[in-house]
Amino acid sequence: MKTRVESTCNSLSAKLLRYGQEKFTGRLDLKVSTAQQWSFYLSYGRLVWASGSVHPTRRWCRQILYHCPEVNPNRIALKKIEPESCWDYHLMVLLARKRMINPQQTVVVIKGTVAEILFDIFQSLTLVSREKTLIQPSNDSVSSNTIETTVKKPDNFLLNAQLGVRPSIQGILPQTWMLEVEPTIKQVQQVWQQWSEMGLEDVSPDLAPVLLQKSALQEQTSVATYKNLVTLINGKRTLRDIAALIKRDLLLLTRSLNPYIQKQLIELVEVPDLIAPNFEDLPAKAGISTQKAQTQKAQTQKAQTQKSQTQKSQKKSDQPLIVCIDDHPQTCKIMKDVIQSAGYRFLGIQDSIKALPLLLKHKPDLIFLDLVMPIVNGYEMCAQIRRVSMFANTPVIILTAKDGIVDRVRARIVGATDFLTKPIDNQKVVAKVRKYHTTSPSKTDPV
Structure with a gap:
């Protein structure tokens, strides 16, 4: 054979x-x-x-x-x-x-x-x-x-x-x-x-893991491992999706899950493909002269601009809101440019005293929080945020130039979701947002 x-x-x-x-x-x-x-x-x-x-x-x-x-x-x-x-x-x-x-x-x-x-x-x-x-x-x-x-x-x-x-x-x-x-x-x-x-011949990486027996799984894993499994495995992500999300080798990931699969604590199921990108009609028909095509293109762009302006207020409220709490204006400016360029709404808060009322008012989808701030530091602010029921599951990502073990442990204790080290890296910021906020922005950019 x-x-x-x-x-x-x-x-x-x-x-x-x-x-x-x-x-x-x-x-x-x-x-x-x-x-x-x-x-x-x-x-x-x-x-x-x-x-x-x-x-x-x-x-x-x-x-x-x-x-x-x-x-x-x-x-x-x-x-x-x-x-x-x-x-x-x-x-x-x-x-x-x-x-x-x-x-x-x-x-x-x-x-x-x-x-x-x-x-x-x-x-x-x-x-x-x-x-x-x-x-x-x-x-x-x-x-x-x-x-x-x-x-x-x-x-x-x-x-x-x-x-x-x-x-x-x-x-x-x-x-x-x-x-x-x-x-x-x-x-x-x-x-x-x-x-x-590794005995994985029958395991397709296009299958999605599903947690079957959470209580039994919790008994057989460490607290950290169980938390990671519950966070990553939602029945919608395939093994390949998860490996890409956490930037881990697919073989190592699947091998680590295989014992739980064999014990029927985790099941692998088929999931449908995602929806392909939108396909739009060309603005000008084939065979139209260059001048006419350019004129038609300009008219189309003008009409689209007018239409987008009338719909802007409606669409804007549908886009996910990302908040950055940082007392440095330059940091908020950089974060604003990065977040808005990625298609999300942005709110910068420089006064930590006003932060909580503004969060309650705007109800953000994700929060970046500076660790070192006057009056109320990042640890205290994170603890305050977690005391509000509506923010119990809102991702809170700590911004800090210090990324030691003690800092991470203390941040986890007060409920922080993740860390992002300074200076700000545009790609890392966008990657963090997409990691913890799966809903796509409503805006589309034609290519």
Whole structure:
């Protein structure tokens, strides 16, 4: 059985390597007997992109939030694209061209996307081979630009090549940003081997853990571990989502949860994919002259501006409110710029005496709290906030230049949720907000 499994995965790897060596340009469509399908895009033998699997939108959001925290994927509205285009790669091209992400970020997102898909393929092929389920090549006719790979029985997959197909009509990213086939495959094979050796072959990282027996789980874990589990596991986040959220290796995370899964204290369930980005009609029809298109675009923008002004007051109240309590005006100014740029409302409070009445009035969704302030320090303020029932579960993040063990312990005692060290780092601020406030801002930015 093990030989059959290894043979199938190695056979696919060999075929992909062959396309790389032959400098293939186009799309490779892969199908296994579970009816799952994936696609790889190559340009002159290098991996450009990959698509497929059960959660394409979750995967996109994970990769962007992890590697490009300054970009909020939930605020992107995309113009309509061709049905055959990959919307996620299409977005990558646009974000890169607008310099909203840099080349290094683009490459790691491509690597992460391709790695997730290769992992899913190796897992699917392993399970299919283990069950000895075979698939026969289709007798359906193929187009003139289609090459159908001959499939032997042990392979359990079909691989079709579509010549010249690109993932986006917007073009393609530079060749130096693409991936070499062989090292990419070897790296994922190593990860899958470790996953398999840990006895996790049947565990899909796209499943979401759910707490079944909280009382029994609490008895078998430390206070800190139980608190972390209850915070992270809500039945809506997959194993991959959680690993990305806490920036922990997926294998280590799953291995740590596996004993509780085996004891049926935690159950793994399927969850749906997230909603894909909005797709809007182009403002000007194809074939319109440049001058006319520019005029129409200006008129459209003017109309949209007028409309947005009338709706601004209504939308503004729907956006999450982030508060920063800090006696330094410069800190509040920096935080205001960062928070508002990320699409959230902001309220800066410099007088600690007035802080609590203002919090009761505005009811914020998250609070940044400076540790060292005159009259009332951060510890005392945090304790006061926690005494108010409506703020019992509101995230309170301590801002401090001191980040010692004693400071953290004392902050936890008075109810602080997390720490953020000074000086202010824009990306870390946004990452903290998204970590503790899952509701997306209502504003959308067309790309």
